[in-house]
Amino acid sequence: MQTPPRNFQPHPFSYHQEIDVEIDSLTNRGQGVGRIDGWVVLVCFALPGETVRARVYRNFPNYSEADLVDVLVRSPDRVEPACALFGECGGCQYQNFSYEAQLAWKRRQVSELLHHMAGIDAPVDEVAASPQPYGYRSKITPHFQKPRKGEIGPIGFLRQGRRQQIVDVASCPIASETINAALPVVRNDVRTRARGFRKGATLLLRDSVDGRVCTDPTEMCEQMVGDLRFSFHAGEFFQNNPLILPTFADHVRDEALGDGDAAYLVDAYCGAGLFALVAARSFREVLGIEISESSIDWALRNAEQNEIENCRFIQGDASGIFEGVSFPPVRTAVVIDPPRKGSSPEFLEQLVAFGPRRIVYVSCNPATQIRDLEVIKERYTIERIRPFDLFPQTRHLECVVTLRRNE
Numbered sequence: 001m002q003t004p005p006r007n008f009q010p011h012p013f014s015y016h017q018e019i020d021v022e023i024d025s026l027t028n029r030g031q032g033v034g035r036i037d038g039w040v041v042l043v044c045f046a047l048p049g050e051t052v053r054a055r056v057y058r059n060f061p062n063y064s065e066a067d068l069v070d071v072l073v074r075s076p077d078r079v080e081p082a083c084a085l086f087g088e089c090g091g092c093q094y095q096n097f098s099y100e101a102q103l104a105w106k107r108r109q110v111s112e113l114l115h116h117m118a119g120i121d122a123p124v125d126e127v128a129a130s131p132q133p134y135g136y137r138s139k140i141t142p143h144f145q146k147p148r149k150g151e152i153g154p155i156g157f158l159r160q161g162r163r164q165q166i167v168d169v170a171s172c173p174i175a176s177e178t179i180n181a182a183l184p185v186v187r188n189d190v191r192t193r194a195r196g197f198r199k200g201a202t203l204l205l206r207d208s209v210d211g212r213v214c215t216d217p218t219e220m221c222e223q224m225v226g227d228l229r230f231s232f233h234a235g236e237f238f239q240n241n242p243l244i245l246p247t248f249a250d251h252v253r254d255e256a257l258g259d260g261d262a263a264y265l266v267d268a269y270c271g272a273g274l275f276a277l278v279a280a281r282s283f284r285e286v287l288g289i290e291i292s293e294s295s296i297d298w299a300l301r302n303a304e305q306n307e308i309e310n311c312r313f314i315q316g317d318a319s320g321i322f323e324g325v326s327f328p329p330v331r332t333a334v335v336i337d338p339p340r341k342g343s344s345p346e347f348l349e350q351l352v353a354f355g356p357r358r359i360v361y362v363s364c365n366p367a368t369q370i371r372d373l374e375v376i377k378e379r380y381t382i383e384r385i386r387p388f389d390l391f392p393q394t395r396h397l398e399c400v401v402t403l404r405r406n407e
Contacts, residue, residue, distance in 0.1 A: 002015065002016055003015075008058070008059070009058075009059045009060075010059070011059060012039055012059065012064070013056040013059060013064055014056070015056070015057070016055050016056065016057065017055070017056050018053055018054065018055050018056075018069060019036060019041065019053070019054055019056065019066070020051060020052070020053050020054075020072065021034035021035070021036055021041050021043065021051070021052060021054055021066075022034055022035075022050075022051050022073075023043065023046045023047060023048055023049065023050045023051070023052060024048060024049075025048055026047075026048060026105055026109070027042060028109050028113065028366070028367065028395065029093075029395055030044070030093030030094060030394075030395035031043060031044050031046075031065075032044070032045070032046030032047060032048065032050070032052070032068075034046070034052075034054075039063070039064070040062065040063035040064070041054065041056070041063065041064050041065075041066055042063060042064070042065050042066070043065075043066050043067070043068050044067065044068060044093075044160065044161065045068045045087055045093070045096060046068050046071070047075040047077060047078055047096070047097055047101075048075065048077075048105070049073075049075040049076075049077070050071055050072075050073055050074060050075045050078070051071075051072045051073035052068055052069070052070065052071050052072060052073075053068075053069040053070040053072060054066035054067060054068055054069055055067045055069050067161075068087075077097055077098045077100075077101035078096055078097070078098075079095075079096060079097065079098050080096075081095035081096050082095055082134055082173045082393075083095060083172070083173045085167055085169060087160060088159060088160060088167050089156065089157050089158075089159070089160065089167045089169060090157060090158045090159060090160040090161070090162070090167075091157045091169075091172070091174075091394070092174065092393040092394050093393075093394055093395045094392075094393050094394060094395065095393045099129070099133045099392060102389070102392065102393075103126070103127040103129055103389060104127075106127050106387055106389065106397050107124055107125075107126060107127045107387060109366070110124050110366050110385065110387050110397075110399055111124045113366050113367055113370050114370055114373075114385070117367065117370045117371060117374070118370050118371075118373055118374045118377065120370070120373065120377065120382065122382045122385055123385070124385045124386075124387065125384065125385060125386040125387070127387040127388065127389050127397065128244065128247060128248070128251075128386065128387070128388045128389060129389055129392075130241060130243060130244045130389050130390065130392045131243040131244060132243055132392075133392040133393065134173050134174055134392070134393070135173065135174065135175070135176055135177060136174060136176070136241045136242075136243050136244075136392065137172070137174050137175045137176060137179070137240055137241065138176055138179070138206060138207040138223070138240045138241070138242050139179075139204070139205070139206040139207070139240040140172055140175050140179055140183075140205050141202050141203060141204055141205075142155050142156050142157065142169060142183075142187075142202070142203045142205075143155070143156070143157065143158070143166055143200065143201070143202050143203070144156075144166065144190070144200055144201060144203075145164075145166060145200040146197070146198070146199045146200050147194045147195070147197050150194055150195050151191075151194055152190060152191050152194045152197070153166070153168075154166040154167060154168035155168060155169070155187050155190065155191075155203070156168045156169030157169055170183070170184065170187070171183060171184075174392070174393055174394075175205075176207055178207055178211065178213055179205045179206075179207060179213055181213075182205055182213040182215075183205060186203060186205060186215060190203065203215070204216070204217055204234060204235060206221055206234045206240075207221075207223075207242075208220075208221045208222050208223070208234075209222045209223055209224050209229070210222060214234035215234075216234065216235075217233060217234055217235025217236075218233055218234070218235065219233070219234045220232075220233065220234070221233065221234040221238075223238060223242055223245075224242070225242070225245050225246055225249055225274065225278060226246045226249075226250070226278065228277055228278060228302075228306050229302075229305060229306060230272055230273070230274065230277075230302050231272070231298060231301055231302060231305070232271075232272040232298050233294070233298070236271075236272070236294070236295070236298075237271060238271070238272060238274070239274070239390065240390075241390040241391065244388060244389070244390055245390075247388075248388050248390065248398065248400075249274060249275060249278040250278065251386060251388070251400060252275050252278070252279070252335060252360055252362060252400060253275070253278055253279035253282055255358075255360045255383075255384065255386075255400065255402040256279060256283075256333035256335055256358060256360045257279075257282055257283075257333070258333070258357075258358055258383075258402075258404070261331070261357060261358075262283070262331055262332060262333035262356075262357055262358055263283060263284040263285075263331045263332075264283060264284060264285050264286070264287075264327035264328070264331055264332040264333070265279055265280075265283045265285075265286045265287070265332070265333050265334075265335065266286075266287050266288075266289065266322075266325055266327065266332060266333070266334045266335070266356070267279075267286065267287070267288045267289065267334075267335045267337075268289050268316075268321060268334055268335065268336045268347075268351070269289075269290065269336055269337045269338050269339075270288030270289060270290045270295070270296075270299055270313060271290060271292075271295050271298075271299070271337075272295055272298040272299050272302055273288055273298070273299030273302045273303060273311070273313065275335045275337065275362070276288040276299070276311055276313070276335075277299075277302055277303060277306060277308055277311060279335075280303075280308045280310055280311040281308070283310070284310065285310050285311075285312075285327065286310060286311040286312075287311075287312055287313070287314065287324075287325060287327070288311065288312070288313040288314070289313075289314055289315075289316040289321060289322075289324070289325075290313065290315060290316060291315065291316055291317075292315075293315055296313050296314070296315050299313045300313055319346070320350070321347060321350050321351075322350055322351075322353075322354040325354065329354055329355045329356050329357065330357055331357060332356045332357060332358075333356055333357060333358040333359070333360065334351065334354070334356040334358070334359050334360070335359075335360045335362065336351070336359065336360070336361050336362065337362040337363070338363065338368075338372075340364055340365040340368065341365075341368060342363070342365065342368030342369060342371060342372050343372050345375070348372055348375045348376060351376065352375075352376055352379050355379075355405060356405065357404070357405050358402065358403065358404055358405070359376070359380060359402075359403040359405075360400060360401070360402050360403075361373070361400070361401045361402075361403065362398065362399075362400050363398065363399050363401075364390075364396065364397075364398050366387075366397070366399045369399060369401065373401065373403075376403070379405060379406055380403035380404060380405055380406060381403065381404050381406055382401060382402070382403055383402045383403065383404050384400075384401070384402040385399065385400070385401050385402075386399070386400045386402075387399045387400075388400065
């Protein structure tokens with residue numbers, strides 16, 4: 001038996017004790033959930049409906065974590081992963097799960113988070129599937145650690161369950177064909193320049209609509225969304241599943257419109273102007289607000305190159321986000337798409353104080369989204385919840401929640 005880590009807590013299981021456990025659900029981090037005499041055990045890569053043998057490596061005060069050793073009773077939804085590194089590389093959690101089952105469980109997890117975190121029992125639409133479950137990513141960021149003796153070690157992604165170890169990834173099946181074609185060249189170039197790196201680094205490969213793969217974060221990258229062309233720095237945020245993006249952006253626009261009761265739109269985290277510009281032709285006026293000056297510059301450029309004249313952009317101040325908004329709230333919809341950490345209490349207070357007729361909340365983290373809904377649910381009623389699977393084979397998803405102000 002291996003020596004336990006120094007801080008290992010030996011109860012209720014000893015270090016690397018093997019246990020048989022039935023899996024009945026999944027966490028929102030993609031771990032299988034089982035129970036032994038009421039004690040919760042989380043097992044990576046175990047699926048609901050399976051009985052598995054697992055090896056415990058950590059005990060917490062109210063649950064344990066374990067590695068999957070063997071599948072004793074197999075789920076009918078278990079499939080063969082497309083990637084030989086699945087289970088080692090920490091990038092994907094669900095390649096062993098049929099795509100239909102992935103979508104069903106992501107929908108269920110949104111519903112359960114709403115119930116448990118905010119006491120909201122609202123219907124959740126079926127998850128909008130990605131047109132392709134593989135080959136969809138238009139951006140990847142492989143890493144490598146500090147070179148040793150003038151040589152670079154693995155170039156890839158963090159090993160599953162580790163914070164430092166990197167798995168060497170020569171190709172990635174969820175990345176686009178153009179990125180996988182460029183990846184060997186980029187990896188070889190970095191290795192030939194190993195002595196020029198004094199520490200580890202993160203690489204960038206991002207598709208541009210003209211067929212280029214951008215590797216410089218400051219390089220101009222372009223992406224089509226429907227008939228609109230968006231330009232932005234390759235290293236800046238822009239959704240990286242272009243296959244589903246038109247459907248996703250159109251849904252946000254349609255939910256902001258509602259029954260035509262909103263004539264004005266505010267995009268409060270506008271970035272390079274994605275939602276504002278996709279929606280602009282459907283509204284009388286659109287205003288994009290963004291704290292980043294660089295993003296505002298790109299949004300203005302994107303409006304100009306797409307010949308959209310009813311959309312303006314301003315740099316917002318965190319303490320007064322809506323001070324520059326002159327639209328009548330009763331005829332205004334607000335789209336918010338904050339970072340993973342969600343919106344700040346100060347922003348939510350300003351949003352409720354402004355009092356738009358409709359709010360369309362877009363989030364890549366349903367847990368923080370639901371936390372924020374708890375703050376505004378007294379003044380607003382949820383009309384619709386629609387998850388979108390922008391990240392097949394992983395635990396991640398985008399969720400769009402539409403809210404209407406109570407009269």
